[in-house]
Amino acid sequence: MHHSDRHQGGEKAILVHCTIKGNEFLNNQNDLDEFRLLAISADAEILGEITGTMNKPSAKLFVGTGKADEIAQKVAELGAEIVLFNHTLTPSQERNLEKVLQCKVIDRMGLILDIFAKRARTYEGKLQVELAQLTHLSSRLVRGYAHLGQQKGGIGLRGPGETQLETDRRLLQIRVNQLKAKLDKVKKTRLQGRAKRQKSEVPTISLVGYTNAGKSTLFNLLADDKIYAADQLFATLDPTLRQVKWAGVGNVVLADTVGFVQNLPHELVESFHATLEETLEADLLLHVIDSSSPEMHEQIDAVNGVLAQIGATAPVLLVHNKIDRTHENPTIHYKDKGVPSRVYVSARENLGMDKLSQAVQELLVGGLSKFHLTLPYHAGQLKNTLHELGVIVQSEYDETGHEMLTVCLAKDKLKELLGKHHLDAFDILPPHEASQFLPVLEEFEKVDVKFDGDENLDPFCH
Template sequence: MQQTDGERVILVSVSVQSLEDLDADEFALLTKSAGAEILQHLYVHKIRPDAKLFVGSGKAEEIALFVEELEANLVIFDHALTPAQARNLEKIMKCRVVDRTELILDIFAQRARTYEGKLQVELAQLHHLSSRLIRSRGTLDSQKGGIGLRGPGETLLETDRRLLKIRMGQLKTKLDKVRQTRQQGRVARQKAAIPTVSLVGYTNAGKSTLFNILAKSDVYAADQLFATLDPTLRRLDWDGIGSLVLADTVGFVRNLSHSLVESFKATLEETLEATLLLHIIDSSSPEMLEQIEAVDKVLSEIGADVPIIRVYNKIDQSHENAKIIYAKEHQPDRVYLSAHTGEGLDLLRQAVHESLMGQIQSFNLCLKPAYGKLRTQLYALNVIQSEQYDDEGNLHIEVIMAPHKIEHLIKKLHLPLDEILGEKAKNFQPVLEEFELKD
């Protein structure tokens, strides 16, 4: 679908018993996100799709009358059409006919801003086009004849397919280079022990709004589908954890074709390589369960085996209370919040902390004047609750953080664990030995 100003559209939602019923409101929102003007939204019920026209000849003629009466220049179907079905429908309706996949591709083409995003959109478009190369020209069995040019020849259709294949190969090579660059960045972060937290979820669930709040960023966020297409990464300091990378990814949608998912693998690799996934869910949506299922399906398709916290956003609209629900002790499973009002954001930070760092405890540390470097690192983590000096000049600090994190800091600076932690140091010996073996 090549978008132009003033596109006048008729939508056709088809309910077929043998196929998944899709959300008609979401279909309309997709169309508006593409910038089109919706003239009419028609609903069709079928027991099974018609092989020639998908909707049957009678309904196709009825849609054609609407096209003529409303002066529409485009008809969009909320299901995948075969090339033959699209061609047959265009003959009857005398205007362009596109399906759901082409609509999503058009939105992707409008949203892509980065070099990587544009490469992925073009690859997805060519992959879709390769199955729709239908020529209705005359005898084009061979391109030329004559001395030195005779031979089996090549049809125009074969030429187009060959050129498409060459271009797709070039795009895949360029995307492989992008993947290699991303992989180098991930390896560097892993060596520096910097965790990555990726936001995933259904499109328009509020990922970018939440990302902007957590990262203090200005990523484009709007109440429209696929507002974010290109992956965005920000490095930030998280209280009690230190440095981490926060990643915002493209939103998922139901009935997203496998070829589209495959084309956006480079973007989705940020999801595969994450330390933790935050699955952002629109808790106010009547289609919430179906949207969760759609995201889980895509995550399964790309082989994402990463710990997940489900974040139920927009509780200001669903009238839920901000809370954390645990799968078991110190293992957060769900967080309820509102990115719009800020309610529950502290709970999300706590849940991420617990998921990445384990159980949070309170410790009273005794630092000699020579241990100032440890105090500096604790301040950088923003975990110090209080501090005071005793008569001997030692600094007593109360901190709240994960046990293995504080132990690792003390070990890294080669300071005496028992002197700083006192009696609690006895609980750390096995863990300390494990760190020593790893390092």
């Protein structure tokens, strides 16, 4: 077979998925579906699948000798170039299998790494992939399948890590240290960017979720952007940041992060810490869920697992996406008064975005109320700000020519704006609405507080 006519349909692969008796964790049909999707994401052309059951993995080949012969026969019969195992293999198992099967063998970890290598776009993404690859490869430098000498690339041998295969471990270690140092540098720059954002008090909203839950589609919709959004695993590897105007909140930074999968290998979480840090530092996490997936609950658990692993503590809003497939209505569910916990949307069909917008406002700046403002002539800037925030529900003029606005926003946000523009609530709002903005005083202080018209005591001058 010529080198040129390979890669037409990707590498010809056979998938192996074994059930281990008594280990419920591995006996999951969904796991096989996900593995199939992983293989397709790595551009494999699946020729066949072999499943089996065993009491415990064999030390030498992972599978028993009978099963190994069955796989070898199928490889020869179908002309497969690679066998993908939905398990973690030790380096010696990988080598022994390559001898028996006479073709390349890659385990689940190697497969995920390969997809990551294909997807990395930015400098940082590439560094992270290479680090993860080298960590994984350092134990796998000796290939059992000897005539891989004329390496053709392909699954498991892609990306910056492949040229290192021939180098000895000592050089590898040097390279790993270099990569860690470079990533540290990236991390510092990122911290500075974040400090700047926090100083200007721009909240960060991070999208997290299982891979393929529709995060990038939602991100594109919110950011009016055309980021790479495809129906495949790990379409987004690099954290993409965009500044967005969010109704009722103002400027926010929106971050799209890498998707998670079940049993995401620990080395990967380690290498991708830099990406995931955006998630750690966010003011709010939007956990995007594919509500049409039969494995929805397992996927939610997998994401929560990774969030716990990296120590994320931000409040979380569950965004049940793809309601166009489940025929649910766009709604917000609350866990306490004014605290949204779930919102149902469809990013693809642009359904429920107003609900999402409202839920995010409520979580970031507090519950929303309607206020009726009568603007004095010198309040033009306030009006502009309210326009920019997109919170004006209705506007009309009273008989004296003053503009009357009905706005819907959080009390604290309005308080902040009045302070910023040096306006007194009692001049602008009807008394019963303005009274909410009085400073709350301790009981015992209330007795002797008098305002004697001294401007400096005005409670609204911050």
